[in-house]
Amino acid sequence: MGGVLREQALPLLAAANNHGDLAVKLSSLKQVKDLILSAEPSSAADLFPYLLDLQSSPEPLVRKFLLEVLEDIGLNGLKHSSILMSLLFILLKDHSPLVAKQAIVTGTNIFCSVLQELSLQFHRHLTVERWLDDLWMWMVKFKGSVHSLLFEDGPLGLKLLAVKFLEIYILLFTEDGSDSDKVMAEALGRHRRTFNISWLVGHHPVLDPAVLSADANRTFNLLMDLLRSASSVPALLTISIINRCVF
Known part of the structure; x- marks a missing residue:
């Protein structure tokens, strides 16, 4: 389950961080949130370091x-x-x-x-x-x-x-x-x-x-x-x- 979650979430996190369209960034981050909230907590926690990377978003x-x-x-x-x-x-x-x-x-x-x-x-x-x-x-x-x-x-x-x-x-x-x-x-x-x-x-x-x-x-x-x-x-x-x- 953890591997599937990462596979789904990492491209979305990359889009939230790097895409040029603000609407795409926000939509991607919302999808990541939905994935995290629906996942088993310990598996979801593996994604938290990637969320921290977004703190420097412009x-x-x-x-x-x-x-x-x-x-x-x-x-x-x-x-x-x-x-x-x-x-x-x-x-x-x-x-x-x-x-x-x-x-x-x-x-x-x-x-x-x-x-x-x-x-x-x-x-x-x-x-x-x-x-x-x-x-x-x-x-x-x-x-x-x-x-x-x-x-x-x-x-x-x-x-x-x-x-x-x-x-x-x-x-x-x-x-x-x-x-x-x-x-x-x-x-x-x-x-x-x-x-x-x-x-x-x-x-x-x-x-x-x-x-x-x-x-x-x-x-x-x-x-x-x-x-x-x-x-x-x-x-x-x-x-x-x-x-x-x-x-």
Whole structure:
């Protein structure tokens, strides 16, 4: 099966990388995604290094779609997706705002999916596999990178998405409010993968509720500090922070 998959996918990957027609590139990449999602995960993972080659595509729409492929792979089966996590961080710094914004959206959905899997795996087996622990380390790094975007020069739209991610982060690690599930579903968009800190009962080997709650509180205070310096913050960013912080 792995050999057949490679035989089908490699010409498509070559077209996605080298063809002169953007429509052909995107169509080829979509076909590769469909092949990967229909294949056995360990066989599909053999193609991931070839996907990484597309990160240097000159076409922003190809790089953006590549992130969507990463998201679908991650949400379909996390176990082998750590191979692709470097892609998330490279494209988070992409010179195209379209691509960098998609990196935040993709990372947000994977972040929530990893949290959910960490909780469920521990509940089922009272342990967490190493690959999932490694993925969580990537997610901690992602949170730090998105946090940093608020203080770097860059497009306002990117900063607004960074605030949205931080809102989700705060909600994930704050004890339930009456409307938290509804707000979370609206914030997460099409995938609506949710997690609740109350699921972390017992001594989870990776997630410490007290530490995570304290960091969520620090993140909330960070947004409040930005509001206090509103005179030096773009008006739209101030409005976004106000809207996000009234949970």
